[in-house]
Amino acid sequence: MFDRAIVTANAFAIDLSNVFRSIAERCVSFTASERLRRPVSEDQVIIVSQGVSPYIPTDITDGASKRAWKLLEVYLDKFDSSATGFPYHRAVLEKILETDASVDIPAWILRIYKGPERGSYSDDYLRSLLKFDRLEEASLYAIELLNQGTNSNPRKYGPSSYDLPQSDSRCIPTTLIDILLDALDEAVAAKGRYVGTNTKRLARLRSDLEKAVLEYVESVRVETEDAIAANRPIR
Known part of the structure; x- marks a missing residue:
């Protein structure tokens, strides 16, 4: 079913976001059913059964969720790309x-x-991550981005000490990081009112994030001064 829909829509350059969302929802549903040992209906299983889709590897023989996730992975690899900005990865996430x-x-x-x-x-x-209150992951990711931007300062670290291309090393979503800092403050102040929230852990992450922001700002200041002194463009 999904094969036919995707191949047909792709041939006519029709947006596939809803198809990918539907597959992602099935993946999560199958996973929850298997975790809770709930039976999965036959009409659901047949969607990811062997032989229904040529994209399901023959070595995956157990579990509807494994086959569904693999099908989703293969579809994303086949029909989503940097040329279009990975819209289906965003839709799936x-x-x-x-x-x-x-x-x-x-x-x-x-x-x-x-x-x-x-x-x-x-x-x-x-x-x-912010939209769905995954604050710990959001904090760790933001800190990683900020550290990457800070470490790209050639005066401090040298021009070859980071992995990202130089053009990408300063793509820092500063507005979102401000929102994240506010969200962390709110979660810490709530003192456990959020289910599953470790306020001490979030408080430490909030402190680490603020430190990373300050180091990044200082790095930008230093690089700007260097650029002005050398009469070269500022990134």
Whole structure:
């Protein structure tokens, strides 16, 4: 069913976001059913059964959730790309979190946000984490981005000491980081009113994030002064 819909829509350049959202929702639903040992209806299972889709590897023979997640991974690899800005990765991430905000997000979905091109898509990931109150992950990700930007200062670290291309090293979503700091303040002040929230952990992360912000700002100041002194463009 999904194969036919995706191939047909792709041939006519029709947006596939709703198809990807539907698959993502099924993935989360199957995972929850297996975790709680609830039976999955036959009409649901047939969607990801062997033989229904040529994209399901034959070595995955157990568990509807494993086959569904693999199908989603293959579809994303095949029909989503940097050329279009990875819109289906964004749609899938949002739908997963909307369906179950506590679910573990597969690493292969996060590759575009944590790999070499992440500077271009960091806003999307951080915005999604904030939207669904994944404050710990949002904090760790923001700190990582800020440290990456700070470490790209050639005076302090040298020009080859970081992994991201120089053009991406300063793609810092500062407005979202401000929102994150406010959200952390609110969560810490709530003193456990948020279910599953470790306020001490969030307080430490809030402190680490503020430190990373200050170091990043100082790095930008130093680099700006160097650029002015050398009469070269400021990044």
